[in-house]
Amino acid sequence: MAPVAQAAHGRRADLARLSLNTATTKHLTLAEAAAAAAAAGLSAIGVWRDRVQEVGADQAARVVADHGLRVSSLCRGGFLTTPDPDAAGAALEDNRLAVREAAALGTHELIMVVGGLPACPAPGAGARPYPSADPGAADPARDLVATRRRVADRIAELAPYAAEHGVRLALEPLHPMFAADRAVLSTLGQALDLAAPFDPDVVGVVVDTYHVWWDPDLARQVARAGAEGRIASYQVCDWVLPLAAEPLNSRGHVGDGYVDFATVTRWVRDAGYTGDVEVEIFHEDVWATPADRTLATMAERHVRHVLPHL
Amino acid sequence: MAPVAQAAHGRRADLARLSLNTATTKHLTLAEAAAAAAAAGLSAIGVWRDRVQEVGADQAARVVADHGLRVSSLCRGGFLTTPDPDAAGAALEDNRLAVREAAALGTHELIMVVGGLPACPAPGAGARPYPSADPGAADPARDLVATRRRVADRIAELAPYAAEHGVRLALEPLHPMFAADRAVLSTLGQALDLAAPFDPDVVGVVVDTYHVWWDPDLARQVARAGAEGRIASYQVCDWVLPLAAEPLNSRGHVGDGYVDFATVTRWVRDAGYTGDVEVEIFHEDVWATPADRTLATMAERHVRHVLPHL
Numbered sequence: 001m002a003p004v005a006q007a008a009h010g011r012r013a014d015l016a017r018l019s020l021n022t023a024t025t026k027h028l029t030l031a032e033a034a035a036a037a038a039a040a041g042l043s044a045i046g047v048w049r050d051r052v053q054e055v056g057a058d059q060a061a062r063v064v065a066d067h068g069l070r071v072s073s074l075c076r077g078g079f080l081t082t083p084d085p086d087a088a089g090a091a092l093e094d095n096r097l098a099v100r101e102a103a104a105l106g107t108h109e110l111i112m113v114v115g116g117l118p119a120c121p122a123p124g125a126g127a128r129p130y131p132s133a134d135p136g137a138a139d140p141a142r143d144l145v146a147t148r149r150r151v152a153d154r155i156a157e158l159a160p161y162a163a164e165h166g167v168r169l170a171l172e173p174l175h176p177m178f179a180a181d182r183a184v185l186s187t188l189g190q191a192l193d194l195a196a197p198f199d200p201d202v203v204g205v206v207v208d209t210y211h212v213w214w215d216p217d218l219a220r221q222v223a224r225a226g227a228e229g230r231i232a233s234y235q236v237c238d239w240v241l242p243l244a245a246e247p248l249n250s251r252g253h254v255g256d257g258y259v260d261f262a263t264v265t266r267w268v269r270d271a272g273y274t275g276d277v278e279v280e281i282f283h284e285d286v287w288a289t290p291a292d293r294t295l296a297t298m299a300e301r302h303v304r305h306v307l308p309h310l
Numbered sequence: 311m312a313p314v315a316q317a318a319h320g321r322r323a324d325l326a327r328l329s330l331n332t333a334t335t336k337h338l339t340l341a342e343a344a345a346a347a348a349a350a351g352l353s354a355i356g357v358w359r360d361r362v363q364e365v366g367a368d369q370a371a372r373v374v375a376d377h378g379l380r381v382s383s384l385c386r387g388g389f390l391t392t393p394d395p396d397a398a399g400a401a402l403e404d405n406r407l408a409v410r411e412a413a414a415l416g417t418h419e420l421i422m423v424v425g426g427l428p429a430c431p432a433p434g435a436g437a438r439p440y441p442s443a444d445p446g447a448a449d450p451a452r453d454l455v456a457t458r459r460r461v462a463d464r465i466a467e468l469a470p471y472a473a474e475h476g477v478r479l480a481l482e483p484l485h486p487m488f489a490a491d492r493a494v495l496s497t498l499g500q501a502l503d504l505a506a507p508f509d510p511d512v513v514g515v516v517v518d519t520y521h522v523w524w525d526p527d528l529a530r531q532v533a534r535a536g537a538e539g540r541i542a543s544y545q546v547c548d549w550v551l552p553l554a555a556e557p558l559n560s561r562g563h564v565g566d567g568y569v570d571f572a573t574v575t576r577w578v579r580d581a582g583y584t585g586d587v588e589v590e591i592f593h594e595d596v597w598a599t600p601a602d603r604t605l606a607t608m609a610e611r612h613v614r615h616v617l618p619h620l
């Protein structure tokens with residue numbers, strides 16, 4: 001491998017666009033994750049709200065800045081699908097807080113995971129089948145079409161607030177295997193349709209390889225997202241098999257699975273995306289690995305599988 | 311519940327379009343499954359090739375006819391994605407055999423599960439990561455676009471043979487969580503694009519709720535499939551959570567999960583589909599249940615969740 005160029009503060013030029021999402025180093029505090037990212041030569045970090053809220057958004061911003069990092073995104077707003085008005089009000093209020101946190105952190109991108117069906121247990125609550133409706137009756141708890149309409153309505157409610165704070169709602173389509181329990185937003189095309197009524201600087205989309213790699217319409221929709229100026233984040237991790245018992249935690253390092261990173265990365269590049277490439281891996285094995293080794297693997301895979309096509 | 315109308319041979323009028331797919335009663339021979347279906351009042355059965363080949367296609371046809379049943383479909387052809395010419399030749403030959411078996415069974419519909427990426431282990435072979443390509447190089451084993459093109463080429467090779475035998479290749483989009491290992495055909499729209507060059511009587515599509523329920527474009531594509539005369543089979547089972555350790559065997563009885571059967575069934579009805587409704591459930595618990603109980607549950611759920619909208 002060619003010698004690695006070193007910039008000021010130990011930054012590596014070849015990692016200039018690589019960002020550590022703190023979910024990848026789940027057991028680290030924000031300060032620890034920022035230190036690990038900086039030590040590995042990265043310039044950016046994507047942060048989850050739990051690690052931000054532990055210290056408060058203002059202090060979190062200082063911690064990140066002290067390590068010379070920028071914040072590529074805040075994860076996450078969303079879970080906006082409930083038909084219950086009180087719960088919806090609380091969800092919107094929490095999303096407004098997320099918008100303010102993003103602004104305090106100095107990031108433009110608030111990742112949105114919109115939420116699942118009303119019939120489905122909340123994340124972590126375990127399986128709890130919802131009683132079926134009467135024969136022949138409508139079943140609002142399983143009504144995917146209506147649930148998706150509610151998402152559109154609530155994005156419309158939030159968008160002006162995000163705009164006021166200089167924050168973009170970055171709609172993340174999740175893999176269809178999460179359509180019941182986590183996100184009724186399942187494809188990039190659907191995310192772009194949802195974003196269409198809004199300024200691209202206010203509502204954008206996330207391209208996460210784990211969630212969208214399978215999509216036969218992906219090339220066209222990535223190009224569309226780029227042409228509209230809506231690509232808010234490019235997140236990478238790999239589709240590995242067999243799936244973990246908790247499929248949410250089934251992701252692998254880039255190169256360990258079946259995603260064609262060369263092709264997808266070229267589509268994203270050709271769409272004009274010049275932002276960060278965030279590595280967000282949910283996997284027990286990765287979480288059990290020392291952070292410096294995880295960062296080293298991330299860097300090696302980035303240089304090998306993503307950077308040549310970026 | 312209203313009293314059940316009984317027709318000749320113990321057929322139930324309310325189950326006139328309900329078909330038992332033999333995968334639902336995995337441990338039964340074809341004769342046992344046919345007997346169970348007939349005893350429950352069904353008029354149709356969808357058969358898998360393993361159970362047909364145990365007795366031979368001609369004898370299988372007699373067994374089914376002796377129970378007064380029609381064959382709603384034969385499962386399955388496909389697994390046509392290999393880039394290796396010898397393996398491709400063998401796969402095509404096996405598919406031609408499947409066409410002849412379908413013809414012998416007197417069914418028009420041969421369900422096609424097209425196969426996964428070259429990089430991915432064959433079903434049942436366990437996880438075996440395929441070595442990555444050199445940095446910057448193309449990686450044919452993960453090239454989803456090229457793999458999908460090969461499927462199109464091989465459908466084109468098979469179509470005339472199917473036509474000669476009066477059999478339709480029924481392309482089944484599988485849930486995107488199977489895109490790597492079982493089917494690079496992931497959406498109904500993609501299946502219809504693939505079918506478009508061919509006569510609708512020769513290449514059709516399958517609508518299986520388990521695989522397509524999440525699709526934001528489903529209403530439109532079901533209508534398109536109907537307008538083109540390509541709906542070869544409507545298969546039903548439910549999306550239940552948590553996923554089983556082997557996600558293939560994660561399906562539930564209609565009504566046990568999150569699919570909105572009222573809505574999807576109405577779309578299929580409004581698309582003009584008048585064929586059978588096949589219940590195909592892969593689940594260890596269902597397989598461990600006595601067949602008469604499984605059939606009783608199938609019938610009850612059909613009458614409750616599907617029939618009112620059919």
